[in-house]
Amino acid sequence: MELGDENTATPGSDPERATIVALATGPVQAALATIRMSGPRVHEILARVLRRPGSALSLSLEARRATVAHFMDPADGETIDEIVVTFFPGPRSYTGEDLAELSLHGGPWLVAEANRVLTTLGATQARPGEFTRRALLAGKLDLARAEAVQALVTAQSGAAAKLAARHLAGELSERYQRIRHGLVSIAACLEGPLEFPEDTSGEENESAIAALKGLSEVRQCLEGLVRSQAQARRIVSGISIPIVGRPNVGKSSIFNGLLGSSRAIVSPHPGTTRDSIEASMLVGGRLVRLIDTAGLGVAIDDLDAEAMSRAEGHIEDADIVVLVLDLSADLQESDRELLSRLAGRQVVVVLNKTDLEPRFISTDLVELGIAAPPVLVSVKDGSGLPALIDRLTIAVETGAPGDDPLGVVSSARQQGLLVRALGDLGRVAHNIEGDRAELAIEDLRLAELSLREILGEASPDEVLDEVFQTFCIGK
Ligand SMILES: Nc1nc2c(ncn2[C@@H]2O[C@H](COP(=O)(O)OP(=O)(O)OP(=O)(O)O)[C@@H](O)[C@H]2O)c(=O)[nH]1
Ligand SMILES: [Mg+2]
Structure with a gap:
């Protein structure tokens, strides 16, 4: 041309x-x-x-x-x-x-x-994302796939990039379409007897049974997608690994040692770390969010209490906890308390300061319920850190859920709409059983609307503005 x-x-x-x-x-x-x-x-x-x-x-x-x-x-x-x-x-x-x-x-x-x-x-x-927004308007991709474009650009690990690529290829969109068609056919099932009330009776019952069966399948599918949120967070934001323990045991030293940089302040004064410090790194190819926290023990003032409550919050949300004990000091009651609180969680115990005279031996820990052998570290000598990384690599592998056949939804927007759809379906079974087909059909339509919004077919401009403003310019 x-x-x-x-x-x-x-x-x-x-x-x-x-x-x-x-x-x-x-x-x-x-x-x-x-x-x-x-x-x-x-x-x-x-x-x-x-x-x-x-x-x-x-x-x-x-x-x-x-x-x-x-x-x-x-x-x-x-x-x-x-x-x-x-x-x-x-x-x-x-x-x-x-x-x-x-x-x-x-x-x-x-x-x-x-x-x-x-x-x-x-x-x-x-404007940011305007090329992709035009692609959406031209019907080149749906909104779920458009979000995958940005997820692919911002992916920080192989797993996150793979997930985004699968979404971009339309794997999730197909699933959404299937759910949506499921909802439409359940509604059609219920509409039949309403339109021809004269020749129903036995048929009415049959279509109610078919509708209930279809409903349970759709709900299962939606519940699986909502449940995938935790897995999506691990893949996209990283597996959360706080480093916890009493003050002064060497948490910040280990944090710095793992990162290979002096991110956190290290000092001989107990209570040095107050605000949690986060850093991302790859462990065994997986994205990890390493968090240095304030020492846990008896708070002596408000500031201490606030710092400790933040550290406890990280323990609550943790996927894996690194518990640091100081081998050169006697085991204390707060160590025991912390250990019992972590029962049933994925914990890697580190005995730090092995360069100093030990005050207990690792077998003493068995009676405290620690089965896996602790990792012996001396940050001062630089020994034990590679072994700690090996142990964390095993822990991230063990804790990683396999491929979810139902799909993994990483977009908070899509998650919100899936929860809304499930909410809309909450009374549908009850209404079918109670012979209130009109009400059931109304709720099925609402749920279907949520699915259409996920795909961008019924999304108002403000929603599109919100999605695309997070995009890169030129994408
Ligand atoms: N001898 C020896 N000292 C260490 C080792 N690791 C850390 N230390 C020292 O222990 C002190 C406390 O270290 P930090 O890393 O600040 O300890 P922390 O657990 O982060 O302390 P808080 O933030 O106060 O809770 C510092 O003086 C470090 O130099 C080690 O392996 N051997
Ligand atoms: Mg510290």
Whole structure:
């Protein structure tokens, strides 16, 4: 297609809609930078800025094929950069409209200059997620898949990226569609006898039984998805591992040792750590949220009490707890208390300060109910930390739930709507059994509406605004 050709507008595209432009790669000095442009004027704007290298002739662009071009400022005819451009004519493009990707050299000045030229020629700066929002409006993907795009971009571990990729491929959307069709057919089941009341009796009973069976399957499916929230949190935000113990046992030292940096203050004064300090790291390829906490024991003032209550909160929410004991001090009542509170939880016990004279031996712990051998560490000598990482690797593997056949929902928005759908279904069985089919059908419709909102089919603009404002610009 020759740039500058007339009549290049995509059939069905809205000529009134703004042509948007954005840097799709990071705003940093890099080898390359990609600028994306989408909308009805893409072709016309490209015709004004692109030239065949070494000639003043306009460029011929083949659809979906990378082409080398000179990018120039039409105001003075000066070439700004030699670039590679790929043109995706609508509707076969990400946004469904004409879309171009311009690959420049990644100098911040070049990028700013190219952006200035494109906006001078009429392109407007894209808002966060606006390309994906247009893809949604063009029916290229549903809202659950659009959210997966952002989840993929922000994934911090292999597991999180894999989960997002599966969602983007539509695995979850298909499940939602199945639930939705299930709800519609249950309602249809109940509607039949209402429409032809004369020839019912036995049939009415049969359709009520079929409706109840379908309802129980749909509810099971929804409950499985809601239950997956904890697993989703572990995958996306990381497995939560607080390091707890009495004051001064070396929790912050171990935290720093595991991270390989001096994030937390270490001092000989008991009560050094007050606010919890969090850091992410990969353990055995899994994302872990390591949390250094305030020492637990007897609080001597309000500040102490507040710091300890925060530490206790982390124990409540923990997936795995690292309990640190000081081998150079006698075991104390607060150690015993803490241990008994952690019964039944996944705990890794660390005996720290092995470089000092020991005041107890690890077998003393058996009577306290610690079956697994503790990990012996001396942060001072740097010994035992690799063994602690090995133990944590085993713990994250053991605690990791397998692939959930029902699916894992990581989006808080989707989770909220699933809970709402389950709430709507709360009285449906009761109403079917009580012969109140109209009421049951009404609630089934409400639940179906929640499913449609998950998929973005019934989402008001404000909901879309909220979803897309968390997106990257250029995505
Ligand atoms: N000898 C020896 N000293 C250690 C070791 N680990 C930590 N310490 C020292 O123990 C003291 C307390 O260490 P921290 O890491 O601040 O202990 P904490 O448990 O975070 O203390 P709080 O934040 O006050 O609860 C510091 O003086 C450390 O240098 C160790 O393995 N051997
Ligand atoms: Mg500390």
